[in-house]
Amino acid sequence: MSDIDHAFASPLVRGLYLEAFGRPVVLVSAEADPVPGQALSVDLGAETEESSAASALKDALAAWRAKRGGAAMPGCIVLLSGGKASAYWPGLGYDDALRRAKARDASPLAVPAAARADAGSxxxxxxxxxxxxxxxxxxxxxxxxxxxxxxxxxxxxxxxxxxxxxxxxxxxxxxxxxxxxxxxxxxxxxxxxxxxxxxxxxxxxxxxxxxxxxxxxxxxxxxxxxxxxxxxxxxxxxxxxxxxxxxxxxxxxxxxxxxxxxxxxxxxxxxxxxxxxxxxxxxxxxxxxxxxxxxxxxxxxxxxxxxxxxxxxxxxxxxNFLNGPLWSDPVKGLFVQYLQSGKVPGAKTVDDVRKSYEGKVPMRRGCExxxxxxxxxxxxxxxxxxxxxxxxxxxxxxxx
Ligand SMILES: NC(=O)c1ccc[n+]([C@@H]2O[C@H](COP(=O)([O-])OP(=O)(O)OC[C@H]3O[C@@H](n4cnc5c(N)ncnc54)[C@H](O)[C@@H]3O)[C@@H](O)[C@H]2O)c1
Missing domain, CATH: 3.40.50.720 (NAD(P)-binding Rossmann-like Domain)
Structure with missing residues (x-):
């Protein structure tokens, strides 16, 4: 069974976790076969329209959560569509998500009560x-x-x-x-x-x-x-x-x-x-x-x-990022170019050119x-x- 289109499906699935946790998650995809025991499986049929697919996912998730009292999120979501399938594993960080995918760890994830209140602060x-x-x-x-x-x-x-x-x-x-x-x-x-x-x-x-x-x-x-x-x-x-x-x-x-x-x-x-x-x-x-x-x-x-x-x-x-490569590159940087082209009147060295640009800034330094x-x-x-x-x-x- 081949993978479904991740560019279409992954952001829809990730959104479910963002909404529940109120904090970022990384989502990695993997082979869905065999379907991990505790995963939420959603059959999208031939759906290719994203708002309809989103509704189908939200409904399936709501039913899954209602059965468990609403305090958890699936540790893995499997999507089926047109003979294709993919499993999605969330994690708090890339390596955490990869580890869970590798271990095929689909145990439900707790949703901390404080998660939503903390978001944004x-x-x-x-x-x-x-x-x-x-x-x-x-x-x-x-x-x-x-x-x-x-x-x-x-x-x-x-x-x-x-x-x-x-x-x-x-x-x-x-x-x-x-x-x-x-x-x-x-x-x-x-x-x-x-x-x-x-x-x-x-x-x-x-x-x-x-x-x-x-x-x-x-x-x-x-x-x-x-x-x-x-x-x-x-x-x-x-x-x-x-x-x-x-x-x-x-x-x-x-x-x-x-x-x-x-x-x-x-x-x-x-x-x-x-x-x-x-x-x-x-x-x-x-x-x-x-x-x-x-x-x-x-x-x-x-x-x-x-x-x-x-x-x-x-x-x-x-x-101006005066310490960055665009300006300070010793061969093709703007300080060298402006010295050579005489853009800064009276400048005899690269340092003279730099001082002239620092002098234009009230705070007397480049941006960092x-x-x-x-x-x-x-x-x-x-x-x-x-x-x-x-x-x-x-x-x-x-x-x-
Ligand atoms: N350096 C400054 O003083 C300064 C000041 C104000 C704003 N900026 C802005 O900051 C940004 C970065 O500037 P910088 O001076 O650090 O640049 P830079 O020349 O040092 O680095 C630019 C990077 O962009 C990459 N790049 C160039 N064309 C690309 C393309 N078509 N697709 C993908 N990557 C491409 C290059 O490979 C390079 O790694 C720019 O938008 C620039 O206009 C720079």
Whole structure:
């Protein structure tokens, strides 16, 4: 018997657990044959419409729970559909779910009475992402790597998505070995390619059941005068930064809406890493600033639509990450480029260029990973806000 379509089924099943526990779970799929003794089996027949499938699942679960006094959730849910079958095992963390799947441990799971009341509060801000399933594009280096590290250190399971698969694999292996458990999973993606983005979200559903937080961070910059920039270079920046965010939200949104069908109270987040250049123009850098300004228009519009599914959509607008590779790479970093091109009048060394950029910031330093992480924790924790662009610029750019 072959597996059923996980991209369709996993988020629906995961939603049942999110709704009951009020906290994140990881869901792994496995061979359903033989059906584990205590599992809840649901025959979806030929159903392919997600809201009908969600109703069938909720009804079957309600009947299963009513029989047991409502205090437990199934340790395993088996779905049958059109001659196909899959078993889904939930766990508090990836390795816990894998262990239960491997042991075929379908014993019912207790639902702690306090679980729902605790949801949404956090004793420390980073705890808001603990246990959540996150995905970060451009996660192999720069701000993306900082965000991956921050989320993993705060107890999230992070898909490290990047065009540079080798980089994503290396970072994931390092983090998993440091943590002694699975905290990061690499995945290849080109955010400007729709099939690639769709395949990436299908993989997250298959591996972990769904997602709670999507950080659309991958971005590129080709600084150039409007009088000389090649159209191909302008379009390249637009494709990755602007069209890429549309594709990310489209396919993340489809998955999150599916999950929401069975977890209507569970809030999820799509966060775009925008830029201070999305809030004010950038000289000889129009393709970048335009793509980022446009990103904020998309954020506001997508937020209005997706709020129906409790999907918040916000942007973070960081200042320059002067210690990151984009600026500090000793060969092709912006400090070296700006020194060579004479962009900073009077600058004789890389350090002169750096000082000139630090001098533009009221707080006299560049933006760092932890600054962006604080903004992410805030946006996830804040259930009463969407469609915002949050500056993290040390005071360099202020909202009007
Ligand atoms: N570095 C800064 O000073 C700064 C300031 C404000 C905002 N930002 C924004 O932060 C984000 C990250 O910037 P960074 O400077 O850390 O970048 P970076 O160049 O250091 O890293 C970008 C990562 O994205 C990946 N990537 C590039 N194109 C991709 C694609 N099509 N699909 C998937 N992955 C792709 C790269 O392989 C790389 O790992 C961008 O959106 C950028 O606009 C950066």
């Amino acid at each position: 956090a004793s420390r801000r980073s705890a808001v992402v603990e246990g959540r399933i996150a995905l970060v594009t451009g996660g192999a280096q720069g701000f993306g790597e900082e965000i991956v590290r921050g989320l993993a250190a705060s107890g999230a399971l992070v898909f490290v998505a990047d065009l540079n698969l080798a980089g994503a694999e290396k970072l994931s292996a390092t983090l998993n070995s440091e943590a002694g458990k699975t905290v990061a999973i690499p995945v290849a993606v080109n955010v400007a390619d729709e099939a690639s983005v769709a395949a990436m979200f299908a993989l997250t559903a298959e591996k972990a059941g769904g997602i709670d937080l999507v950080v659309s961070n991958a971005g590129v910059l080709k600084a150039s005068s409007v009088l000389s920039q090649e159209t191909s270079s302008f379009k390249f920046v637009t494709d990755v930064n602007y069209v890429g965010f549309f594709l990310m939200t489209k396919h993340a949104g489809l998955l999150l809406r599916r999950q929401s069908r069975t977890a209507p109270r569970w809030a999820t987040d799509i966060i775009q890493i925008n830029s201070k250049s999305g809030l004010e123009g950038s000289n000889k850098n129009g393709s970048y600033a335009g793509s980022k300004f446009g990103g904020i228009g998309l954020v506001q519009s997508f937020a209005l639509e997706l709020v129906e599914w409790k999907i918040k959509v916000n942007a973070i607008c960081p200042g 990973g932890p600054d962006v992480m604080r903004a992410i924790y805030y946006l996830v924790e804040q259930e009463y806000e969407t469609g915002q662009a949050l500056p993290v610029t040390g005071g360099q750019v202020m909202l009007s």
